[in-house]
Amino acid sequence: MTTERPLAGKRLHIAGSVGPRTPSALAVYAHELVRQVVHGVIEGGGGIVVGAGKEPTLEEGPAQVFDWSVLEVIAEAIRSGICPEAMGTRCPVVVVVSEKGETEIPASRRGLWTELLGTGKVEVKRIMAGARSATMIRELQMGYGDALFILGGGTGVEHLADGYKKSCKGVIPLDLPLGASREDGTGGAERLARESRVNPLNFIRLRGGELGTEGAKLAKIATDQGRAPISVVSAGIIEILAVLAPPTAFYVRLLNPKHEAYERVEKYFRNVVDPVIEERGLARVDLGKDQVESGFLNVEVFKRLHHSMVAVVDVTGERLNCFIELGYALARPLRVLCTAEQGTKLPFDQSAIPCHFWKDGEPEEDRKEGFRAFWSQYIDRSPLVP
The missing domain is CATH 3.40.50.450 (Rossmann fold)
Structure with missing residues (x-):
């Protein structure tokens, strides 16, 4: 533009x-x-x-x-x-x-x-x-x-x-x-x-x-x-x-910098997810990095997630807050894409939902192509709750 x-x-x-x-x-x-x-x-x-x-x-x-x-x-x-x-x-x-x-x-x-x-x-x-x-x-x-x-x-x-x-x-x-x-x-x-x-x-x-x-x-x-x-x-x-603001993709992901997987997750979102989101004309909402509109982060999370078109939910680290936000996203008529680092154990309720497992250390272009392919295959899945 x-x-x-x-x-x-x-x-x-x-x-x-x-x-x-x-x-x-x-x-x-x-x-x-x-x-x-x-x-x-x-x-x-x-x-x-x-x-x-x-x-x-x-x-x-x-x-x-x-x-x-x-x-x-x-x-x-x-x-x-x-x-x-x-x-x-x-x-x-x-x-x-x-x-x-x-x-x-x-x-x-x-x-x-x-x-x-x-x-x-x-x-x-x-x-x-x-x-x-x-x-x-x-x-x-x-x-x-x-x-x-x-x-x-x-x-x-x-x-x-x-x-x-x-x-x-x-x-x-x-x-x-x-x-x-x-x-x-x-x-x-x-x-x-x-x-x-x-x-x-x-x-x-x-x-x-x-x-x-x-x-x-x-x-x-x-x-x-x-x-x-x-x-x-x-x-x-x-x-x-x-x-008009472009439609948004909300990131649900590990945000604790003290967690041993944080740097790998951060690198995956910056080098893989961000470019693919931009290619599709969406603006990211990553509350670990982006400006917060509300004075209360917990309010901001659900407000911004509620009004997003896409949710990219990465459950690497198996954090409870990520699973709560995944549940909220699945109850909304928005498009949800689940990702996780290879080796992540999915809970029973999530195991039936397609998930893209990524691997740290692979060439970035290969990782982007993998995420693009997963996006193309699953972005138009009907929501669980229309």
Whole structure:
């Protein structure tokens, strides 16, 4: 990430809908806002996650979904050359569809769809053949988005927000009263926007010097029932995305420097775990080395562990506090990777959980490759408690 491309490597997932009785003026406002946000993300070096399919419209008004407004801007960005290049196998734009949804793309959008498929910058992901489950589409989308922007909608956006928050990814809900295309849910993005003003840290966490300004930044994107200038709101959303804290990997490990295994564990985390964590776009939380936010270390441990996306739990030394933290991590819907020095005896309850045993003295590149392979094999295991 650079100051010129502050969103490089980040994908924003955009979702929502407009209710059938929503005034057309509000829907027009929402579509223009979405267009400006997408343009800002692409210009900032970021990518997009979205769906594609049919395009229901209000009576004599704009569409009730935002997918095609998003895809129009992406196509314009690709034509003009501002869309980021693919990063290896990681395309900047991911579109998730069902087999049936793809057949429902309207004739007026077929040309745009074909154009996008030929650009090399749009990756299409399909759920199981024959399935049309909206839930399956959303769950697949969540794996590709780094943050979520929602407006209007009902049950669908509520499901997405819950999933993103469980994965400790940022959720930016808009307060615009758009309703939901299916008139379902419990208030959709509008309700979630109200909640975000009360508990901002439940929705976004900002990095470094921006920490503590979450509430102010969310207040800046208030739409005032569609009266706030769209440029101001969209700029506020881009500003939030640019300073979102990266998801964290929490380290559970031996911290007593007097223990005979301490130096070996320290070397393993610094030379092996740290580089692999950084490769995956995560920020480490190692309370033996990093700044503590709370005045009480025991409170800090569980607070930071609770809000992490990944826990790397090393039980070398068989310390009781490590096993307590492992138990807490396993009870959370986060990803847990267990490691230990070769020769460590695992307790009965942990022995059924995959564990990567490392050996001191092996070449560091070999040890990193071993941890990478273990990560790839087990990082997507379902949590014990979903």
